[in-house]
Amino acid sequence: MEKKWWHTSVVYQIYPRSFMDSNGDGIGDIPGIIGKLDYLKELGIDVIWLSPVFKSPNDDNGYDISDYRDIMDDFGTMADMEELLKQAKERGIVILMDLVANHTSDEHAWFVEARKSRDNEYRDYYIWRDPVNGHEPNGLRSTFSGSAWEWDEATGQYYLHLFSKKQPDLNWENPKVREEIWDLMNFWIDKGIGGFRMDMIELIGKLPDQEITANGPKLHEYIREMNEHTFGSRDLLTVGECWGADIEIAKQYSNPANHELSMIFQFEHIGLDQQPGKEKWDLKPLVLSDLKRTLSKWQTAFHGDGWNSLFWNNHDLPRAVSRFGDDKNYRKESAKMLATLLHGMAGTPYIYQGEELGMTNVRFGTIEEYRDIETLNMYHERLNAGYEESDIMKSIYAKGRDNARTPMQWDDSGNAGFTTGTPWIAVNPNYKLINAKSALEDPNSIFYYYKRLIALRRQYDILVYGDYELLAPEDEQIFAYRRNLDGESLIVACNFTDESSSFELPEDLPEEGREVLIENYEEEILHGVVKMKPYEARMYHWKQK
Ligand code: TEU
Ligand code: CA
Secondary structure: OOOOHHHOOOEEEEOHHHOOOOOOOOOOOHHHHHOOHHHHHHHOOOEEEEOOOEEOOOOOOOOOOOEEEEEOHHHOOHHHHHHHHHHHHHOOOEEEEEEOOOEOOOOOHHHHHHOOOOOOOOHHHEOEEOOEOOEOOOOOEOOOOOEOEEEEOOOOEEEEOOOOOOOOEEOOOOHHHHHHHHHHHHHHHHOOOOEEEEOOHHHOOOEHHHOEOOOOOOHHHHHHHHHHHOOOOOOOEEEEEOOOOOHHHHHHHHOHHHOOOOEEEOOHHHHOOEOOOOOOOOEOOOOHHHHHHHHHHHHOOOOOOOOEEEOOOOOOOOOHHHHHOOOOOOHHHHHHHHHHHHHOOOOEEEEEOOHHHOOOOOOOOOHHHOOOHHHHHHHHHHHHOOOOHHHHHHHHHHHOHHHHOOOOOOOOOHHHHOOOOOOOOOOOHHHHOOOHHHHHHOOOOHHHHHHHHHHHHHHOHHHHHOOOEEEOOOOOOEEEEEEEEOOEEEEEEEEOOOOOEEEEOOOOOOOOOOEEEEEOOOOOOOOOEEEEOOOOEEEEEEEOO
């Protein structure tokens, strides 16, 4: 397999609205990010995925773009953005822009034109249909509740929006639309970005009349066309958001021979704690062996014909330590355990802002404190459908997107040092305990643990290119796996529970000459069967004789 720079990279995701406010208006911004680049440099990451910073009326916090070539006023100016790219580069960090091209804002000039009349030259940039028997053309649903079709009174047709009604879907079948997208991508490539994260890219080949949305017939043709007209000749990192991808589909995207993307985000492990066939809000406890089977399947899927992304959380998902660990009694231990498990695997790891501090989910007392459109729409829809309010809140506490969007906790001063004004969304009340300042002062912090894991990935090729074998697949407490590369071996063993357990080390692990690369408890380990404390994690490395 041809080696790529992003094989050894670790990506850090910034959700700008919640990262750092530099001017006291309560909203994070680009100058705020610039001021924290040294913090990221200290952590050791080399790529930033920047959630959207383009002009937007913020119906969906920037995922509704009204101008792809300009910066949202709340966040700063194009000059700020150029300064960010420059200062990041000086620190050896590249920036991925978040390409939201399945849809635009309804305030984008294209849509403003398109809705003027049926014969407007931009009409065909979007997806319009006549009513059927006086109703929506079909039963397609929006991810944010309700029908995906919105009636446009003035022109007497429906338009498609798979997200909010302020996010009309672009018509990718129109070659002019594709050319517009290639142009704006090249605009950003020319500014020196490191690549793109591609929002819901799996939807661009949709056939709305057949109710086919993800993985439509022309999807890969369009992505290859994109590759050819934009980043194909440059050495960029591209990662597609692909909820509906299985391994075969992932190979189509990420096999270098296909000239599509570097890698995708697949979400199979993210669906394991929801009731099958229902929505993410319908909760079910996670079974460890399911998680092991799922993650291991992806670990062993590729042999040079694809590449994994590794993540526990992002701006749409609950906080990793609250979801997969124990954010009460073993917060530090379990956060480090989860980090060990993920960073020991094959693929490119992604860290979501605050994960390196063990930031947790939030429980606001009332719905008024929530900001996320998906959460608010679901709340009202379920209330109308007769659900108990307390059950709805339980789902929000477990899965709501605002769990990940409370402000970054920088220190123990007011508003966690995020803003001197009133934050756009309340700070998690645990900021006095959990914040970057105290983490930087504590050599045993989660932050320094991540720093060591990142450094190990640079140091040990086996972490990047080693093969993968799951150990003890049926064990419901310990998640352990082994990796091998050119006569070297590595074992990662993690206790996923708050009870002690034991784990049998492989026989060929030598007593002498083995190293413990990282561990989240300080302790001497004997040979044979080792005791694993609650949420304990260890990584052993040795060379075969
Ligand atoms: O997310 C796609 C998406 O479908 C999510 O809304 C997801 O389904 C849900 O939050 C979790 O169940 C992308 C962006 O990451 C998200 O922030 C945007 O809201 C969405 O696309 C629309 O652009
Ligand atoms: Ca601000």
